[in-house]
Amino acid sequence: MQIERAGVVAVVGRPNAGKSTLINHLCGEKVAIVTPKPQTTRLRLCAVCNRPPVQMVLIDTPGFHTPRTKLGKMMVRTVRESVHDVDAAVLVIEPVPSVGDIERNLIMQCNKPAFPFYLAINKIDTLPRENLLPIIAAYQNEADFAAILPLSAKKGDGVEALAELLLEAMPASPALFPEGMMTDQTDQVLISETVREKLLICLDDEVPHGAAVTVERLSERKRDGLVEIEAVITCEKESHKGIVIGKNGAMLKKIGSLARAELEEMYEGPVFLKLWVRVREGWRDNDAQLRNFGFRQ
Ligand SMILES: Nc1nc2c(ncn2[C@@H]2O[C@H](COP(=O)(O)OP(=O)(O)OP(=O)(O)O)[C@@H](O)[C@H]2O)c(=O)[nH]1
Numbered sequence: 133m134q135i136e137r138a139g140v141v142a143v144v145g146r147p148n149a150g151k152s153t154l155i156n157h158l159c160g161e162k163v164a165i166v167t168p169k170p171q172t173t174r175l176r177l178c179a180v181c182n183r184p185p186v187q188m189v190l191i192d193t194p195g196f197h198t199p200r201t202k203l204g205k206m207m208v209r210t211v212r213e214s215v216h217d218v219d220a221a222v223l224v225i226e227p228v229p230s231v232g233d234i235e236r237n238l239i240m241q242c243n244k245p246a247f248p249f250y251l252a253i254n255k256i257d258t259l260p261r262e263n264l265l266p267i268i269a270a271y272q273n274e275a276d277f278a279a280i281l282p283l284s285a286k287k288g289d290g291v292e293a294l295a296e297l298l299l300e301a302m303p304a305s306p307a308l309f310p311e312g313m314m315t316d317q318t319d320q321v322l323i324s325e326t327v328r329e330k331l332l333i334c335l336d337d338e339v340p341h342g343a344a345v346t347v348e349r350l351s352e353r354k355r356d357g358l359v360e361i362e363a364v365i366t367c368e369k370e371s372h373k374g375i376v377i378g379k380n381g382a383m384l385k386k387i388g389s390l391a392r393a394e395l396e397e398m399y400e401g402p403v404f405l406k407l408w409v410r411v412r413e414g415w416r417d418n419d420a421q422l423r424n425f426g427f428r429q
């Protein structure tokens with residue numbers, strides 16, 4: 133069936149609120165990495181949700197926070213830029229009955245007559261139903277929300293109700309992305325994000341937050357279709373490099389095998405993944421390094 137309506141939806145919220153989880157659920161595919169750690173998403177990315185005759189392009193944004201590094205400033209600027217020229221916006225919140233400074237700031241940016249603005253009260257699987265009313269009461273007068281939806285991005289409860297409202301809000305337009313394209317991320321970015329997800333999951337906060345992953349080689353062997361990947365994990369400190377490698381290389385091996393398993397699903401075939409580790413002190417505050425890692429001013 134042909135696409136007759138299509139539009140862009142910005143998904144915003146504080147770090148760890150569940151934006152990427154929600155987007156993956158809406159698309160039915162893992163497009164964005166998800167971890168229990170805040171500031172997982174660094175780059176804005178598009179995820180395409182095709183429900184003919186409607187196509188929704190969801191923009192996943194980094195969690196809005198007070199930045200401490202140049203990288204953090206770029207992440208926050210990305211959020212500001214993402215809420216321009218959209219057809220709808222969704223603020224994803226933790227289920228707490230008070231409006232935080234971050235939420236207030238995001239409400240100021242998104243509460244515009246130009247597009248409908250939805251509030252998603254996430255993680256309702258973690259609280260008793262009667263705790264919802266005080267949350268709704270805290271938020272309902274803060275903005276002209278088109279709807280307030282309690283949901284669980286992880287379990288899926290309530291997600292379809294949000295999807296239906298968003299689909300209805302999409303304007304008449306041809307498809308924005310061709311059929312079969314799930315995201316605007318290149319294979320290189322999808323691979324490096326998969327490795328970074330495993331780093332975040334396997335290691336304590338400080339190490340992965342100071343790490344970046346770049347793909348240096350990606351090729352498919354003609355003979356048997358083996359996908360060969362070499363990627364570099366850049367750490368901020370020599371001591372972090374030791375932690376990433378681990379005793380006798382055990383940690384690097386664990387990260388590599390977790391990432392490889394997922395990449396094999398993505399490529400639907402065998403993957404050879406070689407990881408290297410190097411140190412670039414203070415890269416998160418170095419313009420040239422940031423550009424190198426794909427963060428544009
Ligand atoms: N219990 C529960 N956990 C959830 C739910 N949605 C997300 N989470 C968890 O919350 C954590 C953060 O989820 P993400 O989707 O990475 O959050 P995010 O808003 O994209 O975070 P940043 O990229 O850091 O801004 C993960 O551990 C998720 O599994 C939910 O509905 N219920």
Ligand SMILES: [Mg+2]
Binds near residue numbers: 151152153165172173
């Ligand atoms: Mg995220």
